[in-house]
Amino acid sequence: MPGITLGDTVPNLEVATTHGKFKLHDYFADSWTVLFSHPGDFTPVCTTELGAMAKYAHEFDKRGVKLLGLSCDDVQSHKEWIKDIEAFAHGSKVKYPIIADPNKEIIPQLNMIDPIENGPSRALHIVGPDSKIKLSFLYPSTTGRNMDEVLRALDSLLMASKHNNKIATPVNWKPDEPVVISPAVSDEEAKKMFPQGFKTADLPSKKGYLRHTEAAIIPRSHTWLLPIYFVVSLGCYGLLMVGIGLMQFPTCPQEAVLLQKDIAEAKDFFKHKGVDVGSN
Numbered sequence: 001m002p003g004i005t006l007g008d009t010v011p012n013l014e015v016a017t018t019h020g021k022f023k024l025h026d027y028f029a030d031s032w033t034v035l036f037s038h039p040g041d042f043t044p045v046c047t048t049e050l051g052a053m054a055k056y057a058h059e060f061d062k063r064g065v066k067l068l069g070l071s072c073d074d075v076q077s078h079k080e081w082i083k084d085i086e087a088f089a090h091g092s093k094v095k096y097p098i099i100a101d102p103n104k105e106i107i108p109q110l111n112m113i114d115p116i117e118n119g120p121s122r123a124l125h126i127v128g129p130d131s132k133i134k135l136s137f138l139y140p141s142t143t144g145r146n147m148d149e150v151l152r153a154l155d156s157l158l159m160a161s162k163h164n165n166k167i168a169t170p171v172n173w174k175p176d177e178p179v180v181i182s183p184a185v186s187d188e189e190a191k192k193m194f195p196q197g198f199k200t201a202d203l204p205s206k207k208g209y210l211r212h213t214e215a216a217i218i219p220r221s222h223t224w225l226l227p228i229y230f231v232v233s234l235g236c237y238g239l240l241m242v243g244i245g246l247m248q249f250p251t252c253p254q255e256a257v258l259l260q261k262d263i264a265e266a267k268d269f270f271k272h273k274g275v276d277v278g279s280n
């Protein structure tokens with residue numbers, strides 16, 4: 001695949017999008033981005049793919065990851081096409097920007113070309129907050145991508161990055177499954193790094209290189225909500241307690257008068273029966 005690839009910095013192009021003009025590095029700053037290209041507007045496979053991205057948007061949001069589409073037509077055409085995409089996606093909204101590339105000048109610079117067709121492809125780069133490419137897919141225009149696989153690959157990158165690439169994810173890995181420890185990590189280091197322990201596969205070579213450990217992924221963008229959840233829960237608990245407390249007392253003056261009347265009548269009744277009920 002000629003052109004920019006893993007580890008390369010995406011050129012800081014100024015792009016026209018459905019959300020206005022911006023420089024790519026400004027968009028990439030401070031988060032991961034999934035940048036995905038499409039051959040053209042009002043084409044069947046692309047409509048299904050962009051609709052799926054809209055449906056999956058909450059999954060990317062949960063991980064604090066931005067989406068950025070590109071299609072080889074102009075902004076006005078994109079805006080018209082979005083109406084079809086949203087209708088096809090049963091109302092899921094296309095909230096992410098789509099880059100315009102009507103003259104196919106941007107796709108070669110982003111290495112989003114199909115070398116067989118010498119034309120647009122279904123390329124997808126996962127770009128880190130440092131504007132460097134961390135993963136690339138290159139599909140021909142005849143093959144739609146699998147959004148579950150995009151998400152799975154993204155989770156793998158986030159997991160490895162969270163552990164400074166000292167872990168890797170094995171075949172068909174999913175986020176709640178064990179990961180493997182990098183061969184660059186010794187057993188001694190692994191014991192310190194993974195207090196939960198690890199399991200070494202007993203293989204004929206006895207080289208002990210296949211070690212599994214448990215590691216859970218944390219949806220990053222939602223951790224800041226924890227203090228809010230705590231304060232809201234505390235508030236609800238307080239309100240509940242106040243409510244229960246109020247239920248023990250008369251809630252209006254009329255009720256209080258009725259209660260006092262009941263007590264006085266009860267006292268009279270017991271007095272008649274010769275029972276001493278005291279003065280209070």
Ligand code: BEZ
Binds near residue numbers: 044
């Ligand atoms: C499509 O999106 O359906 C498509 C685009 C270009 C070539 C073939 C299919």
